[in-house]
Amino acid sequence: MTKIDEKLEPMLAEVLRRNAGETEFHQAVIEVLESLGRVIAKKPYYADHALIERLCEPERQIIFRVPWVDDQGQVQINRGFRVQFNSALGPYKGGLRFHPSVNLGIIKFLGFEQIFKNALTGLPIGGGKGGSDFNPRGRSDGEVMRFCQSFMTELQRHLGEYTDVPAGDIGVGGREIGYLFGQFKRLTNRYEAGVLTGKGLVYGGSRARTEATGFGATYFVSSMLATKGMDFEGRKCVVSGSGNVAIYTIEKIRQFGGIVIACSDSNGYIVDENGIDLDLVKEIKEIRRERISQYARSKGNGTHYIEGGSIWDVPCDVAMPSATQNELTGKDARALVNNGVVAVGEGANMPCTPDAVRVFQGAGVLFGPGKAANAGGVATSALEMQQNASRDSWSFEKTEERLAAIMRNIHDTCAETAEEYGAPGDYVLGANIAGFERVAAAMTAFGVI
Structure with a gap:
């Protein structure tokens, strides 16, 4: 763990100012910026064109009301979120979390982390995250279904297999993904299997994803x-x-x-x-x-x-x-x-x-x-997207073999990057820099957007 480079201090100050009170997001940004001083010293062009500032600012933040009716016939109101953080490497990819602790700062922290995690997989997926302060614990299947249908009614307009592909996270398992996918299918009149991952095997899911x-x-x-x-x-x-x-x-x-x-x-x-x-x-x-x-x-x-x-x-x-x-x-x-x-x-x-x-x-x-x-989950979600795109279904053994190879490659990439930047054995620095360089290279190629 190192001190933030003085060139990056103004960037951090601006992030803290513009995202007041979002402590988890601040923590995630600080951890990455602590690693990037070595990159800026070695490759100063990455400090140009506000690239790091753009990386810390989500491309899109969506907040919406989720009304639903409980088993007693009472109308309940929750808040839904989707932060589409960075699509330089591919469509936004990241889970949905249903938990009372969910707020914008939590979702932004998770989405920011997702950018680098997804980049480390080497697969063509960008970073995003979403969810709601809805608590599925103690709720009946009917209540969970009605909530998921209301949530997807709004979120579906922002999704697509080439746009944004959510998955599950805390509070969102196979039951919730099924209800969400069913509502998406109903509203769009399309069987777009690649728009959600973590699906059941009978409707396009991947073995070994669980x-x-x-x-x-x-x-x-x-x-x-x-x-x-x-x-x-x-x-x-x-x-x-x-x-x-x-x-x-x-x-x-x-x-x-x-x-x-x-x-x-x-x-x-x-x-x-x-x-x-x-x-x-x-x-x-x-x-x-x-x-x-x-x-x-x-x-x-x-x-x-x-x-x-x-x-x-x-x-x-x-x-x-x-x-x-x-x-x-x-x-x-x-x-x-x-x-x-x-x-x-x-x-x-x-x-x-x-x-x-x-x-x-x-x-x-x-x-x-x-x-x-923990990048294995999103890596296998990307493998699920591959199977959906090719109308194929792989065996458990083939999928796990791919997963094992991806995880070994992530480990080796982090270790080699840490060694290259003079911090052998520092997997935090290695992961942050390796993920950053992959995303930064794509963002540089696209120009200022």
């Missing part, structure tokens, strides 16, 4: 470990969260021979020293839609549930924060380092605070930032 973010993050960490002559075999691992990313991170770690001993939800965390029973977690979270505390009640002996507290107090070799932004603090990072952690891979978007990242890097811990480590 598993892709968790599998991809584990592939990335495996590549980091290999640089030190290590692997997952026999290592104790902690994975925060118990949603899609966490579940398939746990599954791939187990396939690699690691032992996941803890996972969590927003209420607390469970510890199972014998290794998390993944089938039970899937049943509780994906079928029964209950809290993770039910795991300890169902499993019994040898399992502990801790309400509240920090999952990062559990000693482990590998930590993979896979829940939400800023969940792992500097204090948590120091606890992990003191307990001997050797590698950290971000499965969520920006789950480690800047202080936590500094602690890990200062201690020599292998650290994979989210824009690199």
